[in-house]
Amino acid sequence: MVAEKSPAEEIEELREEIRRHEELYYVYDSPEISDRDYDQLLENLQQLEQAHPELISADSPTQRVGGRPAEGFPEVVHSRPMLSLDNSYNIDELRAFGERCGRLSDGRLLEYVAELKIDGLSLSLQYQNEVLARGVTRGDGRIGEDVTQNARTIRSVPLRLKSSASRFSADVEVRGEVFIPREVFERTNAEREEQGEPRFANPRNAAAGAIRQLDSRIVARRKLDMFAYDLLTAGRKPFPTHWEALDWLEKAGFRVNANRKLCRNIDEVIEFADAMEARRDDLGYEIDGLVVKVNSTALQDEFGATQKSPRWAIAYKYPARQASTQVLSITVQVGRTGALTPVANLEPVFLAGTTVSRATLHNEDEIKRLGLKIRDWY
Numbered sequence: 001m002v003a004e005k006s007p008a009e010e011i012e013e014l015r016e017e018i019r020r021h022e023e024l025y026y027v028y029d030s031p032e033i034s035d036r037d038y039d040q041l042l043e044n045l046q047q048l049e050q051a052h053p054e055l056i057s058a059d060s061p062t063q064r065v066g067g068r069p070a071e072g073f074p075e076v077v078h079s080r081p082m083l084s085l086d087n088s089y090n091i092d093e094l095r096a097f098g099e100r101c102g103r104l105s106d107g108r109l110l111e112y113v114a115e116l117k118i119d120g121l122s123l124s125l126q127y128q129n130e131v132l133a134r135g136v137t138r139g140d141g142r143i144g145e146d147v148t149q150n151a152r153t154i155r156s157v158p159l160r161l162k163s164s165a166s167r168f169s170a171d172v173e174v175r176g177e178v179f180i181p182r183e184v185f186e187r188t189n190a191e192r193e194e195q196g197e198p199r200f201a202n203p204r205n206a207a208a209g210a211i212r213q214l215d216s217r218i219v220a221r222r223k224l225d226m227f228a229y230d231l232l233t234a235g236r237k238p239f240p241t242h243w244e245a246l247d248w249l250e251k252a253g254f255r256v257n258a259n260r261k262l263c264r265n266i267d268e269v270i271e272f273a274d275a276m277e278a279r280r281d282d283l284g285y286e287i288d289g290l291v292v293k294v295n296s297t298a299l300q301d302e303f304g305a306t307q308k309s310p311r312w313a314i315a316y317k318y319p320a321r322q323a324s325t326q327v328l329s330i331t332v333q334v335g336r337t338g339a340l341t342p343v344a345n346l347e348p349v350f351l352a353g354t355t356v357s358r359a360t361l362h363n364e365d366e367i368k369r370l371g372l373k374i375r376d377w378y
Helices: 007-027 035-051 091-105 182-194 203-211 216-222 242-251 266-282 297-303 364-370
Strands: 075-077 112-118 121-128 131-137 143-145 172-179 225-233 260-263 287-294 313-317 327-334 340-351 354-360
Touching: 007 035, 091 266, 091 287, 091 297, 091 313, 112 242, 112 266, 112 313, 121 203, 131 143, 172 203, 182 203, 203 216, 225 242, 242 297, 260 266, 266 287, 287 297
Parallel strands: none
Antiparallel strands: 075 143, 112 260, 112 287, 121 131, 121 172, 172 225, 287 313, 327 340, 340 354
């Protein structure tokens, strides 16, 4: 005779099953069940937890969206500054970075990791005893804002690290780039237009605005996503190489961008940059270049940083994409507050992976400054 399971056992089994399906869907894009079946699992768990509220835990899948809006975001000091990167805008500047690294390494083995530069915003996730305890924005690089409740709404952010990952004695900090997928961005802008609200200028603005919403239910509707890109324990890098850290992050349940390359020299970085620039319109998210990092974490520590940027990493920015089209008409959009915003209706043009057919003109003064007329090319 099979012994009847206790409520605690039933709840934990359901949580593990839901976590597995969340990882398959949001991290690996390979769901095994339908959305309806997933919702049914979540509803079963909610009912069990409501019947046994003493068994509710912070890492339960039911805790991804909070109830009451927050009153503000407390400030948090980062364990290690989240520095901005120096930019390079052409191959010569990228080669100059490689030459500087070569001088600093003084003949030692030098490898690079090239990763996509996602058009989003950085977020620090802090785990205590393998459970998500805090989510903090980059802020000014040294002090960020506690947006934990909003971070919980991001389905690709595990609320608990997978037990199959190596355990660290110290608490774990994971840093990543939060973004809005291109399809969600387009749908959000269409909804804002219908409601008489201005469109977001770009996905980064949309993501940044969402993560600082005081009501996490609104954040959940924005369907933010995240790629993890860095790992710290007690404020330090725990692996000899950055490549190993990315591998650990995948095993721990994070979504790590598969479009990355371990490069033996800057020439291989340049080859990868060219290949990804040709593919950028095929991605489901916006990128504006690459991030190139020295692979050895010992060399990273040795190279150090300036007051603003690490010496062991650089951003390689792709040229801005532009397209010309014709202004078909100009209409006035009325916002919910009664504000009037002129909008140019354009001959549809495909740009940055989306079809652009409208552009805000901000106000009448902007139209006069541009000298814009119907049938002008914009």
